[in-house]
Amino acid sequence: MTATPSPLPVPPRITTPAGPRGADQPWWNTQLGSAMPFARYERSGTRRPRPLPLTDRTWPSKSLVRAPLWASVDLRDGNQALRDPMDTRRKRAMFDLLVRMGFKDIEVGYPSASEADFSFVRTLIEEDLIPDDVTISVFAPARPELIDRTFEAIDGVDRAVVHLCHATACLWREVVFAMTPGEVEEMAVRAAEHVARRTDATKGTRLRFQYSPETFNVTEPEFVLRLSNTVAALWDASPDRPVTLNLPTTVETDSPHVFADQVEWMHRNLHNRRSVILSVHPHNDRGTAVASAELAVMAGAERIEGTLFGNGERTGNVCLATLALNLFSQGVDPQLDFSDIDGIRRTVEFANQLPVPPRHPYAGDLVHTAFSGTHQDAIAKGLAAMGRRAAEADTPAAAVPWDVPYLPIDPRDVGRTYESVVRVNSQSGRGGVAHVLNTAYGLDLPRTMRVEFGRRVQRAADHGGGELTSHELHALFTEEYLEFDRPRLMLKEFRTTPGAAGVTLAALVVLADGAERRLAADGPDAATAFAAALADIGITVRRPELTCHPLPDTVGTRFAAYARVTVDGTAQHGAAVTEDAELARLTAVTSAVNRAVEHRVP
Numbered sequence: 001m002t003a004t005p006s007p008l009p010v011p012p013r014i015t016t017p018a019g020p021r022g023a024d025q026p027w028w029n030t031q032l033g034s035a036m037p038f039a040r041y042e043r044s045g046t047r048r049p050r051p052l053p054l055t056d057r058t059w060p061s062k063s064l065v066r067a068p069l070w071a072s073v074d075l076r077d078g079n080q081a082l083r084d085p086m087d088t089r090r091k092r093a094m095f096d097l098l099v100r101m102g103f104k105d106i107e108v109g110y111p112s113a114s115e116a117d118f119s120f121v122r123t124l125i126e127e128d129l130i131p132d133d134v135t136i137s138v139f140a141p142a143r144p145e146l147i148d149r150t151f152e153a154i155d156g157v158d159r160a161v162v163h164l165c166h167a168t169a170c171l172w173r174e175v176v177f178a179m180t181p182g183e184v185e186e187m188a189v190r191a192a193e194h195v196a197r198r199t200d201a202t203k204g205t206r207l208r209f210q211y212s213p214e215t216f217n218v219t220e221p222e223f224v225l226r227l228s229n230t231v232a233a234l235w236d237a238s239p240d241r242p243v244t245l246n247l248p249t250t251v252e253t254d255s256p257h258v259f260a261d262q263v264e265w266m267h268r269n270l271h272n273r274r275s276v277i278l279s280v281h282p283h284n285d286r287g288t289a290v291a292s293a294e295l296a297v298m299a300g301a302e303r304i305e306g307t308l309f310g311n312g313e314r315t316g317n318v319c320l321a322t323l324a325l326n327l328f329s330q331g332v333d334p335q336l337d338f339s340d341i342d343g344i345r346r347t348v349e350f351a352n353q354l355p356v357p358p359r360h361p362y363a364g365d366l367v368h369t370a371f372s373g374t375h376q377d378a379i380a381k382g383l384a385a386m387g388r389r390a391a392e393a394d395t396p397a398a399a400v401p402w403d404v405p406y407l408p409i410d411p412r413d414v415g416r417t418y419e420s421v422v423r424v425n426s427q428s429g430r431g432g433v434a435h436v437l438n439t440a441y442g443l444d445l446p447r448t449m450r451v452e453f454g455r456r457v458q459r460a461a462d463h464g465g466g467e468l469t470s471h472e473l474h475a476l477f478t479e480e481y482l483e484f485d486r487p488r489l490m491l492k493e494f495r496t497t498p499g500a501a502g503v504t505l506a507a508l509v510v511l512a513d514g515a516e517r518r519l520a521a522d523g524p525d526a527a528t529a530f531a532a533a534l535a536d537i538g539i540t541v542r543r544p545e546l547t548c549h550p551l552p553d554t555v556g557t558r559f560a561a562y563a564r565v566t567v568d569g570t571a572q573h574g575a576a577v578t579e580d581a582e583l584a585r586l587t588a589v590t591s592a593v594n595r596a597v598e599h600r601v602p
């Protein structure tokens, strides 16, 4: 999915910036004017008017406290933007997914556009595939013959929304329709009346209506307002049977605050506001569709149209997964089920035949993963703190309020595991390495050993250049601490008995040349006694510090022990994993001794 960069990319044809510096540019800002033809995009005149700001906007002081009405347009706007539009199987997979996730408002197609769209709507109706609480909507342009075909498509449905749409902005009026504003208004009125007439002739179906002044965001506000009020009135909009007024940023042209002002202005000025469901349909040309949608809701919109992961014309529609999970991350019920985000993603990728990029919010492969050391360290500490809080409160970790640095949500809440959260490469540090060894293998390295092993991993990562898997980290750990080619010392057997100083230890060890030696010593504990006993064979081991813990093994019981000692005057770490805790501690001491030999400079 991620394109591998070619080793020698063709150099871009960049003209060295040579324009003037701004008169007010301070000395420390050394940027120069570019050769880009930016003047072509200036906003001026009637076709590209500058939007008028609201001076008394109220939306900045609002917040998002509940889920809006979600409307999926995957099967219409998403579908119409695909190179290979969905066939019935892919449409069906998408529809079923949307239903399972909890969508109640699903635009299922543009039935007058193609046989495929028409027959899919027929299949949904004839095979009774639409749940009682789901309302499908069908898109129709302001062309009578296409409106007729749309009504044919929904014949026999229990309930549906007929969605009428045409462009309203000056550029479209002049260039696409070659119409005056009055003529466009007349087209809208004729089309809305046609829809109303067809509805009157339709028996047994509960129909509602949606009107989209396409290109709303670049249309004169008074003109859109007049059209919207006229169409809503023509359709007898009432609080019991509200008309959906859907305001699109058909091509996103401005910062999200501009759209919010436009939406708030409509919200305040619409006639009969309670008879209108104010909806928005943000596209993502500037990459700010999510912000546009969120600010629009603060400005009075109550419904959002978008697609899963943002498929749609050009840069796409607003991503409903991002919006819903943004709410979720603020403690607001999204009213959609994202508990299996990878399953959802697989279905969407199948339906659209388009990959979801690795950095896509909440759903990309890499979005719950940290490679960088300080992030990993903080995440590992955060997860450990969560675990402690859960234990103190005697509740499952999943019930504790989420508070982990760098992770806006708990990956498990969307069906991911913690294994992918921390991944190791040359950017990583000891915290991340220790976290991976702990989560994947249950090894809980003491602090000083983390530092040492972290450096070892860093060398390996620098050398290899890429990622080190948990398996590779474990292999490195084994090579470094658990297995030795020609060990200087092996513990063959040992026995402890209570002694004057605490413990009397008797041990049989094997030396590098294969010779066996019996050793004995007293000490406060077996490891200290063992360290003392090693003096008999000329190995000076002092100050043993040992930690030991059981491993969360699924088969049998094993213990990991870590030793920090001085061997012949040099500080060393050792480790061992065995079935017996005491044996693990003593073997960790032999590991430190063997490492002292391996690391001795000749």
Ligand SMILES: CC(=O)SCCNC(=O)CCNC(=O)[C@H](O)C(C)(C)COP(=O)(O)OP(=O)(O)OC[C@H]1O[C@@H](n2cnc3c(N)ncnc32)[C@H](O)[C@@H]1OP(=O)(O)O
Binding pocket: 077, 080, 110, 112, 113, 114, 140, 141, 142, 143, 165, 166, 167, 176, 177, 214, 250, 313
């Ligand atoms: C912003 C949006 O997403 S709107 C939805 C866009 N979706 C699609 O276009 C996908 C499906 N569309 C189609 O398959 C085709 O466009 C069809 C079948 C619907 C119509 O095809 P055609 O009749 O061949 O017309 P074509 O697609 O070229 O559209 C151009 C004509 O429609 C007119 N038109 C465009 N949009 C609209 C509209 N919303 N309402 C009324 N007329 C419209 C144009 O002015 C033009 O008319 P003209 O030829 O008299 O100048």
Ligand SMILES: CC(C)C(=O)C(=O)O
Binding pocket: 077, 165, 212, 213, 214, 215, 246, 248, 249, 250, 251, 281, 283
């Ligand atoms: C049909 C309308 C809502 C549309 O898709 C757009 O304007 O982008």
Ligand SMILES: [Mg+2]
Binding pocket: 077, 248, 250, 281, 283, 312, 313, 317
């Ligand atoms: Mg659109």
